[in-house]
Amino acid sequence: MTSASLSSPLVSTVRQVAQSAQKLASLGAETKSHALELMAQALERNQDQILEANTLDLEASREMAVPDLVLDWLRLTPERLQVAIKILRRLSALGVPSPQMSRLPYAHDAATAYYQLQPLGVIALVYEAFPELGAIAAGLCCRVGNGLVLKGGSEASQTNQIIVQVLQEAIAIAGLPETSLLFLSPEQGDALRNQLVQLPDISLVIPYGRPSLIQQIKRQATVPVLASTMGNCYLYWSTSSSSDLVYDLIMDSHRGEPDAVNAIEKVLVHTSHASSMLTRLWQRLREQGFELRGDEPMVAEFPELVLADAPDWQQPYLSPKIAFKRVESLGTAIAWINRYSSGHADCLVTESYAEGRQFALNVSSTSVYINASSRFSRNPKQGTGIALGMSSQEGRCGGIIGLEALTTIKQIVQGN
Known part of the structure; x- marks a missing residue:
């Protein structure tokens, strides 16, 4: 024009x-x-x-x-x-x-x-x-x-x-x-x-x-x-961390009202976590009204999950749905997040300082949360960061x- x-x-x-x-x-x-x-x-x-x-x-x-x-x-x-x-x-x-x-x-x-x-x-x-x-x-x-x-x-x-x-x-x-x-x-x-x-x-x-x-x-x-940017935020559940913290961070991230901008909608799970830990986490999430999905290996292992299609991993749900996928390492998780995440808010749950540093340095998201809730607030109680929204744009104006x-x-x- x-x-x-x-x-x-x-x-x-x-x-x-x-x-x-x-x-x-x-x-x-x-x-x-x-x-x-x-x-x-x-x-x-x-x-x-x-x-x-x-x-x-x-x-x-x-x-x-x-x-x-x-x-x-x-x-x-x-x-x-x-x-x-x-x-x-x-x-x-x-x-x-x-x-x-x-x-x-x-x-x-x-x-x-x-x-x-x-x-x-x-x-x-x-x-x-x-x-x-x-x-x-x-x-x-x-x-x-x-x-x-x-x-x-x-x-x-x-x-x-x-x-x-x-x-x-x-x-x-x-x-x-x-x-x-x-x-x-x-x-x-x-x-x-x-x-x-x-x-x-x-x-x-x-x-x-x-x-x-x-x-x-x-x-x-x-x-x-x-x-x-809104939704399609990832969380990587590392080897040295508990399902209780994963549950707490997921729940808190979805409490932003009315637009849960930084809601965790995808969870990458290290292969070392036992099936019983996943089942316990899912039971608690279902009690809160979440629909749970998984990739093909997850659905084969847990038939009660809904299959997450290929487009699911790069699109926001903007609703109480979460997709799960097993990964073999932190490096694999970082590569997957950088390819499919919306790029504005991604999380790590770990007890390792070295993993936290590697995640913070290599994930391309404009905001990274380590053992902390990604919950979005327009008027946070601390600091001066009044926000209209979040952006995945790289550079000085990325993030808030x-x-x-x-x-x-x-x-x-x-x-x-």
């Missing part, structure tokens, strides 16, 4: 967002903090109206036979809305992110050189269901100084519209540029979405939803894409999609 064929109204509207983003980036931290607090108050004050709109969206989506998975993502409870409100308040209290290394690693004669994080410009979030994501993305972009274009799915149209409306009112009261936040109605269709991800004024597109949406955006976009992922590094040389 050439620039001449792009919708002229969309081009001019997004250009206004880009101009507003420049003004937003120049505002002080206190002004942005005040705006974020007002945004949190607006969501809190209009909670009943937002939840009522969500009820209408849910009813309409059920009539349209929207998949149960998307209905779960769409359902906005008071608790989920409170997560967004708490994130906005936490962002209000945070400063602007700063790079870990401020000075450049090379010297200039009679000058000082250093890094500085800068806003990217205009972020486009293309998402299905998850109405609270619009508010969280607006908060992250406000803190950094980016403009934001939201393109939600038709299943959440009324909820998204009321959320953006109350946020825009708060932004206006705070004195921020009103056009720094743009909402594109889902009624404008996929054609408009396809045009959006090709506009030169868009600095970064973040797609969030099912793999089909992610792949479609990656094919259509002519601007940079930071693809979110948070504040730093929405910035770029500028190198500044200051003469004496």
